[in-house]
Amino acid sequence: MYHPYFRGKQFELLTVRETAKLMAEQNFVPVIEPVKESLGGLEKALKEICDAKGQAIVIVNPYHGDHQENGTGISQLLQQGLFGGAISAGILLRGNINLADAVACHQAHLGHNPTFVHAGFTEQKGLAGYLHNTLPQTRHVFIEEHANTLYRKHFEGSTRILVRDGFKRRKNAEFAKIPVEEFSELHLTFKSDLGMDGFGDFLMVGDVYSEGGGPAYAVAIHLTFIDPDADEVMYIYHFVSITNDTPTDPAGKFGQALQKLILKLNSGTSKLLETSAIKEFRDLHAKGHFPGLGYVKKLSMKHHIETLADYLG
Template sequence: MIYFPYFRGRQFDLQALKAIAQDQTLPANIIPIIEPVRDIKALPQTIAAFLAHNHPLVVITNPTVSDYGLTQQKLHDWTSWQHHPQLILGHVLTPTTTAADLMAPAGQRTLLIARQYDELTAAQHAHWLTTTQPDYLLVPPEARIRQLLDRPQISLYDHAWFPDKDQTYANLTDGFFSDDWQLAALRGYQGFSDYTIGGSHYSEHGYPARAVTLHVTYFVHDQLRIHRFVSDDRADFKHPKEKFFQAVAKLAAWLPAQPEQTQTPALQQLAAYHDQHHFPGLGVVKRLSLMHHLELMARYFRDHYPENS
């Protein structure tokens, strides 16, 4: 079983991944996917951190969000690592994809992401899946796609929930998040992929929120759930520092009663800001939340899916 957590290459995503790589947290069968979205120094630094520790990593060669893919002259280029044996070259299938786009040097592993049924059908009719033979094929969990393909797949899910304009995360503070590994095993897939707690939606500049919310995944037996610690003050967009303290106080009260599996280093660091009465900034909060999710999944995989399985 392989898990491909999918990240857009924003600053806090890359900071989380780089720290995880340097700590050598992940087993070899958890392979992050990075879709570059910004020309920032953290991108090549993160890639270098994974490859320096000989851990596999996927980088999307044709990013489809933001304008990164349209920038001809990159200040922080990562392609000097594109022939590294642990780097997996990813490609998102689009209407402009050609067979040449899917070719890779001999011995280089590849990953193909097919988000649309029609584009996958066209690629199959052109025999691209047999001529280029990507090592991994990520597809949405649709029955018609499963019927179309006769090879093992990677299921690509988006489990993030975003409240509409009349709701906040306080309307659903706890709920089911995922049991994708069980469905993957049932259907004979190679593994599964998701957009972690961040979701597939991408916004270049983000958007303001009335509440500060800490998104924390945790296991109940073999079910992954998510708990949202929401600030009580949700009247306006002001005072993020005070709202953070309201939210982290709830986390600090909840965490000691949780099993050891849930008490990851990242989550303990986040909860410690309550006693320290320190506001690290919302970027650090997002980084630690993502690190916790990866640390949690690493613990689960080591217990249930050894690397050589």
Template sequence: MYYPYLRGKQFDLLALKELVKAGRLKKTIVPVIEPVKQSKTLLQTLEIFRQKGQPFYLIDNPQAGDFLTENGLETLQGLAQGHRAHIITANQGELHFHPEDLYIANSAQGLQDLPEAYRNGQFAAPFEMRILRQLIKAQGLILLQDPFTRLPRNSYYREYPDELFTRSHLTYEKQGFTGFGDFSLDSRIYYDQGYPDRDLCLHLVYPGDEQELRVHHFVSPEDPEDARLSQKEKFLQLIGEVDSWAKAGRLPETLGLRLLLKAYQEDRFPGMGVIRKGVIMHHLETMGMLLSD
């Protein structure tokens, strides 16, 4: 089972919603959503998940965002009913243990004071021995990794264009885990919004020769010395390379990739939000293909 951890931003939710509506999100993929924005899109996405019987978890104590008020947390308790996840923190106070819930263990400190009953639950945790030693009795232990290499500027990916993303889908059971997860093409560190960058970059995953999951960083060309390319020009040149990879069979066919290439065929820049949606959709669909194989 694969547990992608998503921060519940607008276009992340739209990616999930579109995949579920199209029947393209495998039941072996269980999104863990940390809601950071109060929006109709969140409510609509959760409603579609329930209608289609798509498994998911909704974190009831997010560590950032719009829900960090008493009313906001009460709202989440209702939304997460039957699909609740909880981040274990060092100073959280008393918890009511529910064996069907998922508990996120980010540090050993928060686990030290847990009653013994909690250790029989289901946990998602990084591969850190201080944490895993305390969760040895857990009924289900999910490996939650952060494999994406986040560089400070998109231009740096020109020197580092292709890399291994993960092999966890091949190894997690042998390591004693019941599932695995990651932060998709994001980071464990939350950021509300990105900073402007003169270069565009698309991070697209694809299966490697031994069925590991790799990621290629497609970067727009450098500006000429005597001019500065528009975002549309940069996108069209970048996506032209993506199109070549797709035609050569190096990228799997997905709805997300189709969404990106449609903009290329229509000679337009779709906007950064739509690009993010396409990248997330492509990632989840590709991982679903690997799990099926």
């Protein structure tokens, strides 16, 4: 049902590992686009998913990161047969892929239950024609920004998942002006309004890929919640440090952002689910500990998955 889209950086893969059991229980299927040359972290995450009897989709031809020129290493990892039928080969269809490339990639990965991930492809009619009688047995993930209703119509009868980027990207300091905003209502509308079989998002990281920024002028903690008083739409809080004029003292800035989060939690009006991630934020506050910005992002991603698991479960 829910398909969170991860770029395979260190803390994204750690999030997958730490939530693998929960995702398997809820039939959540993560989509992972490997972006780092070393595939050790990916292999550990996939093993964790298999041990939990879950499923995942792994992009075999990434657009971003170290494998964008050649995804052979990813294909070889799947071909080792370590994961049984739990891991689907994701074929990423960007604007730079033509129909012949898409067909060749599909043929090469027939043994790995391939999934098409549509993200800018322009030969949708030809692909639907190629699949023809097998279309009902195929799965298609549509990145909403690149696949409108007419585009998706070509694949009616297949399993269709719509992924929406609910995170509005800004500089961290700018989030201070918008402490809370709407994130998505796709969890409510994907089936009834849009005729999809599942939905997904880019968590609270967003679809814009970067290798990793420079020093942070401001530190922000992004946390999602479902608002029962607003038709159960999902919103997102941005807890931002007060100091944002120099790129120094990330620990102090994290402490400022965390203090805002704790005050909101203790007010009793936050509507944030008390997830394991929130408990860890409380522990960090009690200890006065800064675990690093990557770890903070991991906690926010875990909270997002735990929130949707609680709602959909």
